[in-house]
Amino acid sequence: xxxxxxxxxxxxxxxxxxxxxxxxxxxxxxxxxxxxxxxxxxxxxxxxxxxxxxxxxxxxxxxxxxxxxxxxxxxxxxxxxxxxxxxxxxxxxxxxxxxxxxxxxxxxxxxxxxxxxxxxxxxxxxxxxxxxxxxxxxxxxxxxxxxxxxxxxxxxxxxxxxxxxxxxxxxxxxxxxxxxxxxxxxxxxxxxxxxxxxxxxxxxxxxxxxxxxxxxxxxxxxxxxxxxxxxxxxxxxxxxxxxxxxxxxxxxxxxxxxxxxxxxxxxxxxxxxxxxxxxxxxxxxxxxxxxxxxxxxxxxxxxxxxxxxxxxxxxxxxxxxxxxxxxxxxxxxxxxxxxxxxxxxxxxxxxxxxxxxxxxxxxxxxxxxxxxxxxxxxxxxxxxxxxxxxxxxxxxxxxxxxxxxxxxxxxxxxxxxxxxxxxxxxxxxxxxxxxxxxxxxxxxxxxxxxxxxxxxxxxxxxxxxxxxxxxxxxxxxxxxxxxxxx
Amino acid sequence: xxxxxxxxxxxxxxxxxxxxxxxxxxxxxxxxxxxxxxxxxxxxxxxxxxxxxxxxxxxxxxxxxxxxxxxxxxxxxxxxxxxxxxxxxxxxxxxxxxxxxxxxxxxxxxxxxxxxxxxxxxxxxxxxxxxxxxxxxxxxxxxxxxxxxxxxxxxxxxxxxxxxxxxxxxxxxxxxxxxxxxxxxxxxxxxxxxxxxxxxxxxxxxxxxxxxxxxxxxxxxxxxxxxxxxxxxxxxxxxxxxxxxxxxxxxxxxxxxxxxxxxxxxxxxxxxxxxxxxxxxxxxxxxxxxxxxxxxxxxxxxxxxxxxxxxxxxxxxxxxxxxxxxxxxxxxxxxxxxxxxxxxxxxxxxxxxxxxxxxxxxxxxxxxxxxxxxxxxxxxxxxxxxxxxxxxxxxxxxxxxxxxxxxxxxxxxxxxxxxxxxxxxxxxxxxxxxxxxxxxxxxxxxxxxxxxxxxxxxxxxxxxxxxxxxxxxx
Numbered sequence: 001x002x003x004x005x006x007x008x009x010x011x012x013x014x015x016x017x018x019x020x021x022x023x024x025x026x027x028x029x030x031x032x033x034x035x036x037x038x039x040x041x042x043x044x045x046x047x048x049x050x051x052x053x054x055x056x057x058x059x060x061x062x063x064x065x066x067x068x069x070x071x072x073x074x075x076x077x078x079x080x081x082x083x084x085x086x087x088x089x090x091x092x093x094x095x096x097x098x099x100x101x102x103x104x105x106x107x108x109x110x111x112x113x114x115x116x117x118x119x120x121x122x123x124x125x126x127x128x129x130x131x132x133x134x135x136x137x138x139x140x141x142x143x144x145x146x147x148x149x150x151x152x153x154x155x156x157x158x159x160x161x162x163x164x165x166x167x168x169x170x171x172x173x174x175x176x177x178x179x180x181x182x183x184x185x186x187x188x189x190x191x192x193x194x195x196x197x198x199x200x201x202x203x204x205x206x207x208x209x210x211x212x213x214x215x216x217x218x219x220x221x222x223x224x225x226x227x228x229x230x231x232x233x234x235x236x237x238x239x240x241x242x243x244x245x246x247x248x249x250x251x252x253x254x255x256x257x258x259x260x261x262x263x264x265x266x267x268x269x270x271x272x273x274x275x276x277x278x279x280x281x282x283x284x285x286x287x288x289x290x291x292x293x294x295x296x297x298x299x300x301x302x303x304x305x306x307x308x309x310x311x312x313x314x315x316x317x318x319x320x321x322x323x324x325x326x327x328x329x330x331x332x333x334x335x336x337x338x339x340x341x342x343x344x345x346x347x348x349x350x351x352x353x354x355x356x357x358x359x360x361x362x363x364x365x366x367x368x369x370x371x372x373x374x375x376x377x378x379x380x381x382x383x384x385x386x387x388x389x390x391x392x393x394x395x396x397x398x399x400x401x402x403x404x405x406x407x408x409x410x411x412x413x414x415x416x417x418x419x420x421x422x423x424x425x426x427x428x429x430x431x432x433x434x435x436x437x438x439x440x441x442x443x444x445x446x447x448x449x450x451x452x453x454x455x456x457x458x459x460x461x462x463x464x465x466x467x468x469x470x471x472x473x474x475x476x477x478x479x480x481x482x483x484x485x486x
Numbered sequence: 487x488x489x490x491x492x493x494x495x496x497x498x499x500x501x502x503x504x505x506x507x508x509x510x511x512x513x514x515x516x517x518x519x520x521x522x523x524x525x526x527x528x529x530x531x532x533x534x535x536x537x538x539x540x541x542x543x544x545x546x547x548x549x550x551x552x553x554x555x556x557x558x559x560x561x562x563x564x565x566x567x568x569x570x571x572x573x574x575x576x577x578x579x580x581x582x583x584x585x586x587x588x589x590x591x592x593x594x595x596x597x598x599x600x601x602x603x604x605x606x607x608x609x610x611x612x613x614x615x616x617x618x619x620x621x622x623x624x625x626x627x628x629x630x631x632x633x634x635x636x637x638x639x640x641x642x643x644x645x646x647x648x649x650x651x652x653x654x655x656x657x658x659x660x661x662x663x664x665x666x667x668x669x670x671x672x673x674x675x676x677x678x679x680x681x682x683x684x685x686x687x688x689x690x691x692x693x694x695x696x697x698x699x700x701x702x703x704x705x706x707x708x709x710x711x712x713x714x715x716x717x718x719x720x721x722x723x724x725x726x727x728x729x730x731x732x733x734x735x736x737x738x739x740x741x742x743x744x745x746x747x748x749x750x751x752x753x754x755x756x757x758x759x760x761x762x763x764x765x766x767x768x769x770x771x772x773x774x775x776x777x778x779x780x781x782x783x784x785x786x787x788x789x790x791x792x793x794x795x796x797x798x799x800x801x802x803x804x805x806x807x808x809x810x811x812x813x814x815x816x817x818x819x820x821x822x823x824x825x826x827x828x829x830x831x832x833x834x835x836x837x838x839x840x841x842x843x844x845x846x847x848x849x850x851x852x853x854x855x856x857x858x859x860x861x862x863x864x865x866x867x868x869x870x871x872x873x874x875x876x877x878x879x880x881x882x883x884x885x886x887x888x889x890x891x892x893x894x895x896x897x898x899x900x901x902x903x904x905x906x907x908x909x910x911x912x913x914x915x916x917x918x919x920x921x922x923x924x925x926x927x928x929x930x931x932x933x934x935x936x937x938x939x940x941x942x943x944x945x946x947x948x949x950x951x952x953x954x955x956x957x958x959x960x
Contacts, residue, residue, distance in 0.1 A: 325544075379617065382643075384613050384616070384617060385609070385610040385613045385614060386610060386614060390610070390613070391542075394606075394650065394654075395545075397650065397651060397654060398545075398654050398658075401651065401654050401655065401658065402654075402658050409651050409654075410648070410651060413647035413648055413650065413651055414644070414647075416643065416647050417640050417643050417644045417647065420639050420640060420643045421636050421639065421640050424620070424635065424636060424639045425632070425636065428620060428621075428623075428624035428632070428635055429624075429632075431621060431624045431625045432624055432625065432631075433625070467542050467545075468541075468542050468543065468544065471542060471544055471545070472543075472544060475544035475545075
């Protein structure tokens with residue numbers, strides 16, 4: 001006898017709203033100017049955020065699910081989803097100003113972006129590996145296009161590189177996924193977590209193999225060393241608004257997937273944590289060391305994104321309660337500060353290649369507000385209090401430290417010193433007096449970009465002084481116990 | 487009132503830009519004076535009680551502040567020197583708005599450091615004092631500032647991040663519910679873990695103090711700072727290191743500090759002598775002062791590491807007043823540079839034309855090299871007296887540095903202010919208007935507390951007894 005599929009619309013609504021924006025941009029793009037569509041998409045993103053807030057389940061409530069648990073709108077999904085939306089809104093705002101200069105100002109840009117956001121939300125809301133994979137692929141395919149959209153050699157090269165390496169990563173991931181299914185006989189996170197508890201040795205080996213393959217696949221997506229090599233080229237080759245999107249929203253989504261899979265489904269599976277800590281150590285060393293020697297500011301930010309991956313991934317080593325809350329706090333802060341910094345680069349650069357670090361000299365005397373904002377972002381990225389980056393880093397250290405990864409915490413502390421050096425140099429150059437003519441685009445200071453920057457800077461400052469505003473929400477241990485679903 | 491005292495300067499530094507350019511100096515002076523006034527009121531009221539509320543409850547981070555005893559003494563000195571620096575900067579630095587704003591912002595960081603009774607809060611203020619210091623160096627620094635800046639930043643953060651790990655560890659291994667000092671003391675960490683955590687903590691304090699071999703940032707930092715010496719007055723961050731050791735490290739790691747006492751005292755004594763030796767060879771006034779400060783900090787460290795009551799009281803006394811006369815000396819060097827155009831110690835003959843500048847500088851140097859009757863003597867003598875009971879030979883070595891101090895200070899003074907005036911040298915003006923106050927008032931303070939040390943001792947001594955009694959007292 002046939003049973004009708006379990007389709008509940010309420011938990012789907014946030015995703016459907018974003019998808020509607022993507023479809024609208026595709027179809028209406030023939031009739032409406034791009035800016036109108038962008039405003040429409042911004043509105044839809046805000047609506048999606050509101051619908052997420054409505055889905056928030058208080059203590060004792062059962063979160064809404066759809067497709068028999070394949071999609072679950074639990075509080076984890078909502079927290080991560082809101083972070084994704086913040087990054088997407090910031091990208092769209094910046095693109096209002098810079099898309100024309102970057103020669104990507106056509107409706108397809110918006111369409112692709114919104115499709116990508118749809119995919120990222122699917123990952124955050126996923127309840128089984130298939131939904132996660134579908135989301136990941138939607139996100140990845142749209143990002144490949146976004147990276148190539150600009151008509152330039154650099155964009156083509158970076159897009160192709162992204163595509164080839166990204167699909168290799170996906171392939172490895174799918175292979176791992178098949179292993180995990182083979183070992184546990186389940187695709188749902190809850191089922192995997194349950195099955196992983198009592199496996200016979202043969203299946204356990206399969207599970208470990210699958211977990212490691214999935215780890216490698218995710219490592220491609222979040223740019224953990226040694227799978228990070230595409231990142232600097234792609235981030236610096238793509239138009240800056242796209243780099244902003246890739247280094248914030250896409251990375252947050254990939255981490256959301258990692259959190260779901262490793263923090264939830266495979267939490268009790270052996271092996272992956274030991275490998276992950278080596279990957280993190282390599283990322284911390286390579287990312288920070290490479291960023292030290294970048295003369296180009298945009299490229300330096302790309303390497304800094306790699307370095308931050310290392311700090312972010314440290315949270316996965318903690319217990320779900322500590323690590324999950326640390327990760328979701330850090331991801332929001334990371335999105336705010338990275339997006340604001342790249343927004344300033346996007347506004348002030350002369351070409352899409354970004355700006356040299358030496359070009360920043362004396363920016364304070366030409367664009368005081370942007371320079372001060374950039375300095376705040378860099379201080380936050382470096383983890384200096386009272387900006388929120390400090391608490392992010394602190395939470396990451398704490399998560400790893402309390403779970404016994406003391407040496408990794410010490411290594412991370414040492415890596416932060418290198419990080420301070422490369423964030424400090426541009427930050428201080430901003431304030432040094434300079435008598436040579438300006439080297440930045442003179443008319444880059446515009447309202448939507450300023451709004452984005454203000455959002456980032458205010459967010460980073462407020463969350464730094466009053467971390468409880470966000471951490472109070474995410475630190476509730478109840479929402480992390482059900483990470484794998486039920 | 488205590489919160490007002492901590493955050494008033496920061497408020498002032500932000501509000502400064504709201505005022506028209508020609509009033510900024512007065513406004514900054516007003517805020518600095520008001521802060522000092524509040525500090526004196528707190529002093530008269532017998533200190534500010536512990537105030538504690540949850541800041542980030544989920545993490546166990548509290549906002550706990552208290553100003554009493556040693557921390558009040560240090561806070562008062564900081565507020566006083568800020569006012570002096572503001573008065574001087576207003577006249578000396580051209581277009582001083584940004585500088586004054588940074589000075590005030592830094593004051594909040596420093597007062598916060600002295601008031602904090604929560605480890606994470608302490609760390610936050612610790613790093614916050616760093617940002618204005620870096621900006622002062624970046625905006626007003628000398629030609630090689632980038633190197634000095636990176637060095638300073640890297641050293642400081644290297645230490646403080648290890649301290650951050652220790653902070654996490656202290657709470658985690660001890661099982662304390664919050665980071666508040668009172669809770670942490672009740673949940674001590676035992677065994678070898680304590681030693682490791684102490685070493686992590688020590689790394690941060692040894693950088694700030696600074697202790698050999700983590701001192702290399704200090705001379706460059708001072709040399710590249712603005713010639714007026716204003717950033718140096720605020721940037722004499724080393725008072726933070728000794729204080730942090732005293733307030734946090736001793737109560738939290740009693741066994742480890744006892745076990746490591748000989749090694750650390752040895753390092754401190756070596757630092758004192760080594761720095762004095764290098765100071766002797768300096769030809770740049772700022773580097774000379776930096777090394778002199780380093781040498782004094784060796785003595786301070788000797789006192790604190792000795793865990794002896796007399797020595798610790800002396801160390802904190804020295805810590806507080808060293809800031810007064812060394813700060814004033816940095817300003818005096820700034821005045822010299824303004825007149826002669828160089829920071830070289832071999833200018834010669836300045837005394838003949840600028841008698842008052844020379845006289846006040848010399849008197850301040852006397853305070854610095856611990857001539858009896860001046861504040862430096864009380865501190866250094868107590869440290870040496872107390873430390874002698876613990877480690878006579880190490881104290882002897884450290885004591886040599888006081889002789890060396892007389893040698894380097896007087897040599898440099900002699901080559902600059904006496905000797906013959908080189909032919910063709912510019913005419914040197916004497917002290918003018920507020921400059922009298924800038925050098926005179928700190929000197930008066932140094933004399934006052936050199937002769938009549940009771941008010942400061944009354945603050946410091948009970949605090950030291952309180953801390954050392956937790957160790958079982960030696």
